[in-house]
Amino acid sequence: MNAYVNPVSGIEVLSPVSRSNSKLEAFLRSTSFDRPTLVLDIDQVRRQYRGLKAGLGRADIHYAVKANPAREVVEALIAEGSHFDAASRGEIELCLSLGAAPETISFGNTVKRASDIAFAHMAGIDLFAADADQELDKIAEHAPGAQVYIRLLVGATGADWPLSRKFGCAPEEAVRLMDYAVSLGLRPVGLSFHVGSQTRRAEMWAETLDQVALVWDRARAAGHALHLLNIGGGFPAFYGEEIEHPTLYAGRVMDMVEARFEGAERVMAEPGRGMVAEAGMIAAEVLLVSRKQQDDLHRWVYLDIGKFSGLAETMEEAIRYQFTTDRDDEEMAPCILAGPSCDSADVLYEKRPVQLPVGLKAGDRFLIRNCGAYTSSYSSVGFNGFPPLDVVVI
Numbered sequence: 001m002n003a004y005v006n007p008v009s010g011i012e013v014l015s016p017v018s019r020s021n022s023k024l025e026a027f028l029r030s031t032s033f034d035r036p037t038l039v040l041d042i043d044q045v046r047r048q049y050r051g052l053k054a055g056l057g058r059a060d061i062h063y064a065v066k067a068n069p070a071r072e073v074v075e076a077l078i079a080e081g082s083h084f085d086a087a088s089r090g091e092i093e094l095c096l097s098l099g100a101a102p103e104t105i106s107f108g109n110t111v112k113r114a115s116d117i118a119f120a121h122m123a124g125i126d127l128f129a130a131d132a133d134q135e136l137d138k139i140a141e142h143a144p145g146a147q148v149y150i151r152l153l154v155g156a157t158g159a160d161w162p163l164s165r166k167f168g169c170a171p172e173e174a175v176r177l178m179d180y181a182v183s184l185g186l187r188p189v190g191l192s193f194h195v196g197s198q199t200r201r202a203e204m205w206a207e208t209l210d211q212v213a214l215v216w217d218r219a220r221a222a223g224h225a226l227h228l229l230n231i232g233g234g235f236p237a238f239y240g241e242e243i244e245h246p247t248l249y250a251g252r253v254m255d256m257v258e259a260r261f262e263g264a265e266r267v268m269a270e271p272g273r274g275m276v277a278e279a280g281m282i283a284a285e286v287l288l289v290s291r292k293q294q295d296d297l298h299r300w301v302y303l304d305i306g307k308f309s310g311l312a313e314t315m316e317e318a319i320r321y322q323f324t325t326d327r328d329d330e331e332m333a334p335c336i337l338a339g340p341s342c343d344s345a346d347v348l349y350e351k352r353p354v355q356l357p358v359g360l361k362a363g364d365r366f367l368i369r370n371c372g373a374y375t376s377s378y379s380s381v382g383f384n385g386f387p388p389l390d391v392v393v394i
């Protein structure tokens with residue numbers, strides 16, 4: 001692997017050069033598209049699975065399907081031996097229809113439709129997440145006797161795309177929910193959490209794991225024979241800032257897990273972004289370059305793709321994609337980057353403008369790197385008449 005030790009941080013990282021994908025680049029250079037298109041290198045997904053698995057060791061990988069639900073991705077991951085985390089009937093059906101065994105699918109959404117729970121139960125899925133009484137009621141009714149794990153709300157961790165307070169119960173509630181699950185005839189088997197998406201450094205997990213381990217020990221002391229720890233996602237992708245090699249990163253996280261969780265016979269990890277982001281590149285086009293006034297400092301660059309057609313993660317400029325044009329050897333200057341739709345929210349980067357070639361023109365090819373995660377799945381069906389993001393798998 002093309003890794004080196006950063007002399008400042010002392011961390012072994014992948015050099016940015018090793019993160020360029022010549023297969024994708026060659027394909028994109030020789031192909032023209034009539035609409036924004038995500039091109040996915042399926043071999044890169046396989047490499048990433050193997051890299052993560054090598055570090056995660058005995059943990060099962062449950063790929064978070066929402067990151068990229070392309071059937072080729074799911075098929076390739078089934079062949080690699082991956083398990084899956086699904087959030088809805090649709091994702092479960094996708095995995096089952098491509099041959100995933102029901103025992104390898106967890107239903108990890110804590111906000112499930114009752115009829116989806118019933119469907120999952122009928123299909124043979126036996127592992128459900130919950131973080132509230134009413135969710136346990138639904139599971140007990142529609143999947144009687146199922147295994148459940150309680151999702152914990154964990155404190156802010158410094159992730160680039162934090163998951164806020166939407167999911168998980170307060171740590172103090174976990175044991176009570178497990179008691180309640182038992183009273184409903186369910187089997188509380190473990191805990192889950194999500195450290196926050198795009199957690200760039202493995203050491204950022206330590207505090208969260210400490211919080212979760214306290215609850216783990218408390219629940220076991222209260223008589224719950226927990227054996228399942230679901231460490232969720234958070235594995236980072238390369239967006240320009242150095243990150244560790246996936247195997248090293250995953251290995252460090254697992255070392256921290258092993259040091260903290262006694263009796264965790266089964267460990268699950270749910271990478272989404274970390275599995276697929278670097279396998280994808282979007283071919284887009286510049287539709288317009290303009291200035292509001294002749295002497296404005298910044299140009300506005302409008303693309304044929306925006307927040308509603310795949311680039312939703314630019315919300316609050318959280319995820320900063322990297323771009324390639326055919327003029328990257330020219331002089332660069334700061335630009336405000338925007339999408340094509342007639343919605344003023346469809347501005348991608350304005351607070352922190354992006355450096356783009358001064359010669360950039362309408363009609364130029366515009367490549368967006370490492371965007372295989374949370375792009376095609378976030379694309380609207382056709383807001384303003386713009387087609388949803390097309391996906392081509394090579």
Ligand SMILES: *Cc1c(COP(=O)(O)O)cnc(C)c1O
Nearest residue numbers: 064108197233234270271272273
């Ligand atoms: C979205 C999600 C993931 C994937 O998170 P990433 O940060 O993309 O790896 C994992 N687990 C659950 C429950 C999720 O909702």
